[in-house]
Amino acid sequence: MTESKDRAFVNGLARGLAVMSAFKPDRNRMSLGELSKETGLPKTTVARLIHTLVKLGYVYADPDSGRFQLHPRVLTLGYPVMASMDKRHVALPMMQELAEYSRGTVSLGIRDGLSMILIERSRDSTVRALPLDIGSRIPIHTTSMGRAYFAAAGEFEQKDILAQIETFDPKGFKKIEKSLREGEREYREKGYCTAIGSWENDVNAVGVAVELSNDALAAFNCGGPSTRIAEENLDDLGRRLAELARHFQTADWVGQLPPRPYKGVSPP
Amino acid sequence: MTESKDRAFVNGLARGLAVMSAFKPDRNRMSLGELSKETGLPKTTVARLIHTLVKLGYVYADPDSGRFQLHPRVLTLGYPVMASMDKRHVALPMMQELAEYSRGTVSLGIRDGLSMILIERSRDSTVRALPLDIGSRIPIHTTSMGRAYFAAAGEFEQKDILAQIETFDPKGFKKIEKSLREGEREYREKGYCTAIGSWENDVNAVGVAVELSNDALAAFNCGGPSTRIAEENLDDLGRRLAELARHFQTADWVGQLPPRPYKGVSPP
DNA sequence: TTGATCGTACCGCTATGCGGTACACCATAC
């Protein structure tokens, strides 16, 4: 119904994963109704899917509150990915160093759709909470990491990104495109991108992309709340982050990553 | 077919997740045939499931090699879990410190079935590769973390664990039980469990459990290759790890975790 | 009380996912 007439498309699986993704970081205890609303699926269907997930151990049903939450077991699903990128750890000491120096957070991410997914992070030891953990998504167009990625992405991937943005947000498109182009210029001139409150108020950051050997692209950022990362320090941090990135440029230090889409071919 | 006559059990979802779990850390590029062999599902079925996963972006199909690999996007599935346990970071600085001191790795894990799943880790900066990343599973009965967990688990959960072991490995059961009971005694006497080459040759470690406020239990370990973590240092490290754990005992510092199963009730 | 929730049970229908079998392709082998 929702999907096209694709004989080979297993709806149950797609819906089940949709239910899993419906759990949000800030609300990880959900009821059937909420999940139903979130996914747009009928409550009965959600009940069936959740039932399955509980049986498989991916979801935990709290008998008291009658709510559901993702079980840590889902982390195992991601583990092969983590393991395939095990070499990324060689960057950790330098990331940690910069995190301490900046008193903020240093992360590494790759693109997925219109987001960057964080695959490694380190933080200054005085940071209490860590809002951006491994696996979190941040948007491309408002963040320093995303903008740096865009700047380094090359013509074809840029087209792909822009096309997706246009589909997703036709009204804001022009403005976003302009902003991304500005970021590109900034990146060319300075070697890094800045984001001053553009992602969230009072959060400043700088971003630098790294090109990996196997046609994959990733990006670092370094940032934090403006109380820690002052606007006037961004230039210093940007230069240091670019220096950091230079150490890892074009080396097979991350591990196996999917290459960028459409290197040369336009999106379907 | 595989599952019982459960009208509410969505087979497609279960099989899809089985396919995802079929990707192993060391072999994350799989062919249809391999996946079929691994999961025991007919090739056609795997093809359909993989097709779905590719469309959803959770699996990447490499057009050159014709192989499939998990896409980093799967990390997003685990993110809400990570986020719900965000408070665990308060332990990181101390973990890091001990990792540096011991020149090994310090991790935190919780139980899932007969494994411990690692939810946080830190390592000495001179460690090159990190075999045990977030999301990885290690067995309960051969590891210091698992044995410490068992020792602290309490009667009912211990029974559950033992029952599962007996089901899984009826022959080895007696021996494993005895070994776990020994671990329990060690834990009571010394305050930590040791594992000397029992998990993998030439890997030594100590483990200590932490009881959390919401009926959840977790465990730390500290270990590494015997070239780094010598057997004669284990006592020192064990005491330090126990000291570390004491800082976090019975405090809501991890975040929302599922409580232990069957606190008082015998397994169904 | 009433009115929202919550999750569960039931049930008839048909689209859907199943798993055969067959094929086109590409290596490596000899």
Add this chain to the structure above:
DNA sequence: GTATGGTGTACCGCATAGCGGTACGATCAA
């Protein structure tokens, strides 16, 4: 050259799995 073993893909008839209504018992709040 042509086997052989491996890819992934296409096709197709069938049975049933999964769908999504509707209805219900429990809770909890007001």
